[in-house]
Amino acid sequence: MISGTLDGNLRHALYVLGENPVTAAAFALFLLFALLATFGPALVPYDPLASNTAQALNAPSISHWFGTDQLGRDIFSRVVVATRLDLGIAIAAVALAFSVGTLLGLIGGYWGGWADRIIGRIVDTIMAFPLFVLAMGIVAGLGNSVANIIYATAIINLPIYARLSRAEANIRCNAGFIEAARLCGNGEVRIALGQLFPNILPLMAVQVSLTLGYAILNAAGLSFIGLGVRPPTAEWGIMVAEGASNIVSGEWWVALFPGLVLMTAVFCFNLIGDGLRDIVDPVRRT
Amino acid sequence: MTSSAGTPRALLSVNGLRKLYPVGRKLLGRFGRTQPAMLHAVDGVSFAIERGETIGLVGESGCGKSTLARLIARLIDPTAGMIWFDGADISTMPARKFARSEWRADIQMVFQEATDSINPRFTAARAIADPLIRLRDLRAAALRVRVEEVARLTGLPAELLVRFPHQLSGGQKARVGIARAIAVEPRLLILDEPTSALDVSVQTVILKLLHELKQRLALSYLFVSHDLNVVRLLCDRVLVMYLGRIIESGPAVQLFAAPAHPYTQALLSALPNPGARRTRIALAGEPRSPIDPDPHICRLYGRCPRATDLCRKVAPLLQQIAAGRLVACHHPVDEMAAAGP
Numbered sequence: 264m265i266s267g268t269l270d271g272n273l274r275h276a277l278y279v280l281g282e283n284p285v286t287a288a289a290f291a292l293f294l295l296f297a298l299l300a301t302f303g304p305a306l307v308p309y310d311p312l313a314s315n316t317a318q319a320l321n322a323p324s325i326s327h328w329f330g331t332d333q334l335g336r337d338i339f340s341r342v343v344v345a346t347r348l349d350l351g352i353a354i355a356a357v358a359l360a361f362s363v364g365t366l367l368g369l370i371g372g373y374w375g376g377w378a379d380r381i382i383g384r385i386v387d388t389i390m391a392f393p394l395f396v397l398a399m400g401i402v403a404g405l406g407n408s409v410a411n412i413i414y415a416t417a418i419i420n421l422p423i424y425a426r427l428s429r430a431e432a433n434i435r436c437n438a439g440f441i442e443a444a445r446l447c448g449n450g451e452v453r454i455a456l457g458q459l460f461p462n463i464l465p466l467m468a469v470q471v472s473l474t475l476g477y478a479i480l481n482a483a484g485l486s487f488i489g490l491g492v493r494p495p496t497a498e499w500g501i502m503v504a505e506g507a508s509n510i511v512s513g514e515w516w517v518a519l520f521p522g523l524v525l526m527t528a529v530f531c532f533n534l535i536g537d538g539l540r541d542i543v544d545p546v547r548r549t
Numbered sequence: 550m551t552s553s554a555g556t557p558r559a560l561l562s563v564n565g566l567r568k569l570y571p572v573g574r575k576l577l578g579r580f581g582r583t584q585p586a587m588l589h590a591v592d593g594v595s596f597a598i599e600r601g602e603t604i605g606l607v608g609e610s611g612c613g614k615s616t617l618a619r620l621i622a623r624l625i626d627p628t629a630g631m632i633w634f635d636g637a638d639i640s641t642m643p644a645r646k647f648a649r650s651e652w653r654a655d656i657q658m659v660f661q662e663a664t665d666s667i668n669p670r671f672t673a674a675r676a677i678a679d680p681l682i683r684l685r686d687l688r689a690a691a692l693r694v695r696v697e698e699v700a701r702l703t704g705l706p707a708e709l710l711v712r713f714p715h716q717l718s719g720g721q722k723a724r725v726g727i728a729r730a731i732a733v734e735p736r737l738l739i740l741d742e743p744t745s746a747l748d749v750s751v752q753t754v755i756l757k758l759l760h761e762l763k764q765r766l767a768l769s770y771l772f773v774s775h776d777l778n779v780v781r782l783l784c785d786r787v788l789v790m791y792l793g794r795i796i797e798s799g800p801a802v803q804l805f806a807a808p809a810h811p812y813t814q815a816l817l818s819a820l821p822n823p824g825a826r827r828t829r830i831a832l833a834g835e836p837r838s839p840i841d842p843d844p845h846i847c848r849l850y851g852r853c854p855r856a857t858d859l860c861r862k863v864a865p866l867l868q869q870i871a872a873g874r875l876v877a878c879h880h881p882v883d884e885m886a887a888a889g890p
Contacts, residue, residue: 439665442624443676443729445648446658448683461670 286538309337330516341497353478356416364424372432431463476532559597566630592793603770605784657735663722674710720751799874
């Protein structure tokens with residue numbers, strides 16, 4: 264009774280999905296990606312790393328749905344197996360950017376003063392760089408590793424969260440319900456995290472979904488220019504990069520299929536953004 | 550200033566309370582030096598609230614009523630002055646620390662905007678439970694029982710407790726706000742225009758509820774309002790505020806029967822009063838600016854029909870004109886004399 268029932272939330276989520284077929288499709292697609300990321304390596308017909316030069320650059324066929332690359336590896340298997348790595352990098356980076364950025368924004372927006380100014384200047388400094396170049400610089404400086412790609416992607420996404428949560432916290436820091444919370448004996452930290460934060464969460468959730476797509480592109484982009492994951496690891500960015508040289512000679516499938524999956528993933532996260540807002544925003548509930 | 554500080558055993562006594570807000574800067578002299586311009590929201594207010602008393606605080610919009618209410622509720626810090634609650638000075642503790650202090654449960658407040666004062670992501674039950682969890686340390690079954698008890702007391706049907714604020718009507722939200730404030734059994738309840746956002750039929754119900762609660766729970770009220778009829782019905786004593794200062798105070802019956810300050814007189818004459826001989830007094834002009842007001846000029850000067858040269862040389866202080874009646878005016882209205890032969 265006090266916290267609202269889980270059952271009611273679930274029913275509301277199902278209702279929203281029923282009303283918006285596009286959102287429902289996006290969620291279904293997301294579910295598919297999640298399944299591929301979880302069980303992909305167990306499902307694929309071929310070893311994604313095993314080369315077979317006899318089968319190099321075969322066009323899509325019944326045995327190789329997406330064809331094979333220049334080393335004769337099955338592109339379908341590689342695309343499926345790469346899902347875990349690409350989604351993992353994006354989710355880890357966004358989780359990091361979300362938690363650190365939102366917290367910084369909350370501190371700046373709610374308490375104001377010097378904390379706000381210092382955090383604001385740090386965020387401005389990050390924003391002053393062309394973000395992809397900054398990510399390149401970070402990975403180039405720290406070294407090519409999955410952890411560093413995650414840090415770089417998190418850092419360039421940080422300002423979005425910090426600014427959004429600062430603005431939303433700031434317009435609410437003297438709202439009636441915050442004053443009421445003080446009257447109710449809540450300490451400042453408890454008010455910021457327990458009463459203010461849940462109110463800005465819906466907007467942040469939309470942002471999470473949008474930046475997830477962006478983070479996938481960023482990770483793939485870094486790999487594409489050779490600053491990300493190293494071959495022969497299966498990763499969408501590398502696969503597109505490797506396939507790019509084959510397009511001119513007519514083997515379009517090597518680059519097309521990983522690119523198509525990459526695009527679908529980004530598209531899917533952008534669509535989820537809208538649907539997510541409808542689900543988590545209680546004001547829309549009737 | 551000490552004349553109105555109340556008896557030593559008063560529940561709350563306020564002495565020389567001031568709250569100034571910086572609003573930009575003003576030029577000093579010719580050399581471009583500036584100093585912050587200050588808006589005097591509350592400017593040297595002293596009064597007391599006795600146990601079980603209902604005090605009405607009236608005045609026009611922007612006169613500092615809400616600021617005074619927030620100062621006493623210790624939601625904001627005073628610039629100067631003292632607030633004594635039950636013999637303890639509570640004005641020195643920063644407002645942000647006051648939330649965790651032993652007096653927090655004793656002073657509660659009902660806000661003007663019920664909608665805005667309830668967290669949009671809390672159900673009614675969660676909102677009412679909030680002070681009980683933090684200030685009374687109630688959990689689980691005991692919490693549930695108390696929430697339902699207070700809801701019943703404020704006439705809030707139990708089935709509405711699972712709803713979010715946007716699913717409740719204005720009157721229901723007002724009840725949630727009142728239920729939350731009385732849940733911890735405060736000794737002083739500050740009501741900041743609790744009915745101003747409600748329509749008349751709901752107003753009556755809420756006011757009746759407040760009246761019943763006061764008798765049942767032995768509360769003291771500070772009732773902030775610009776609705777004079779409500780104040781007359783509900784309050785024992787009335788404070789009239791104008792531009793950050795209390796300009797008149799006294800028992801409600803006497804003050805309404807014979808206002809002494811020209812401003813109070815004008816305020817009361819604006820009440821619809823069928824069959825009364827009193828004619829309407831319209832104050833000319835606009836209120837003086839509350840930004841850095843001249844301390845030597847009466848705040849009402851320029852609007853006051855009784856003003857003389859003295860009023861722009863010496864600002865009047867609150868002075869006793871009869872038992873329990875204070876007025877800040879050089880030329881108070883003497884209605885009893887005026888009504889004589």
